[in-house]
Amino acid sequence: MIYGYIRVSSTDQNEDRQRLALLAAGVPSDSQYMDKLSGKNFERPAYKRMLRRLRAGDLLYILSIDRLGRNYSEVLEQWRVLTKEKGVDIVVLDMPLLDTRRGKDLMGTFIADLVLQILSFVAQNERENIRKRQAEGIAAAKARGVRFGRPSQALPDNFYLIHKAWREKSITLPQAARACEMPIGTFYAKARKLEELSSMIRSSKRLSSERG
Known part of the structure; x- marks a missing residue:
């Protein structure tokens, strides 16, 4: 199954750019989950619903790493939960290096982990x-x-x-x-x-x- 996650920081912000990007990537509208909340933590209802639904082998798209969250340690922890515990692949559309379907060898994993840590730090x-x-x-x-x-x-x-x-x-x-x-x-x-x-x-x- 293919899923997409959208986050905007407030009810005043428009999510259309993220929705269009996910649609262009092939994510159906009914498989897109959206929260209008701050990225400071993962206490978000739509994200939790999506997490319960995800299964091993599923594919999750997000537009950018800061849409997942802005707390450095929590983003890294959720990435681990998704990829290691859930067995889900993740694609960050604006950062091709963050595509867990590719480079599953040691070097590819190292590069992806390094990029993830840098981007998560920058977001926070x-x-x-x-x-x-x-x-x-x-x-x-x-x-x-x-x-x-x-x-x-x-x-x-x-x-x-x-x-x-x-x-x-x-x-x-x-x-x-x-x-x-x-x-x-x-x-x-x-x-x-x-x-x-x-x-x-x-x-x-x-x-x-x-x-x-």
């Missing part, structure tokens, strides 16, 4: 960096007397990486907006706000350093 590290930047931004804004009202819509998990790639001209504005599943105007407006906030933080740190 980015999640922690996002939280740190958000906390610093809020602290800096409060220090300047900014008052916070109704919170704005949360940024998608990949926003900071996509924003960086856009500013480095690795991708175009339409490509960046599409990758974040936003209208172009929304992406641009949020990018400007992020840059203004980053500038405020840098200025605050510079003034503190000069005064010290």
Whole structure:
């Protein structure tokens, strides 16, 4: 049997990109499981239902490793459960090296395990960096007397990486907006706000350093 797993971090985010990728890989709609929850752990109802259904020899598709989860140790543990205990093959669509159907010899397994550990670490590290930047931004804004009202819509998990790639001209504005599943105007407006906030933080740190 072929299955697919989809995860978005909140009910405001759109899962269409993941659904289309799974459909293109041959995963039927009725074999796709989706959670709209954070990737900090695996306490997710759809994931648990899928896990109970998986059997040895089944094939599981996910779009990227951070859709499986963002907690480094738990992603590695779930990968072990799926591949070793359940006997399931996994295909990560945006990382061809993470395809357990291939390279089942010692070297192939070593390379896949190494790539998995690196990507899992990056996913968790980015999640922690996002939280740190958000906390610093809020602290800096409060220090300047900014008052916070109704919170704005949360940024998608990949926003900071996509924003960086856009500013480095690795991708175009339409490509960046599409990758974040936003209208172009929304992406641009949020990018400007992020840059203004980053500038405020840098200025605050510079003034503190000069005064010290």
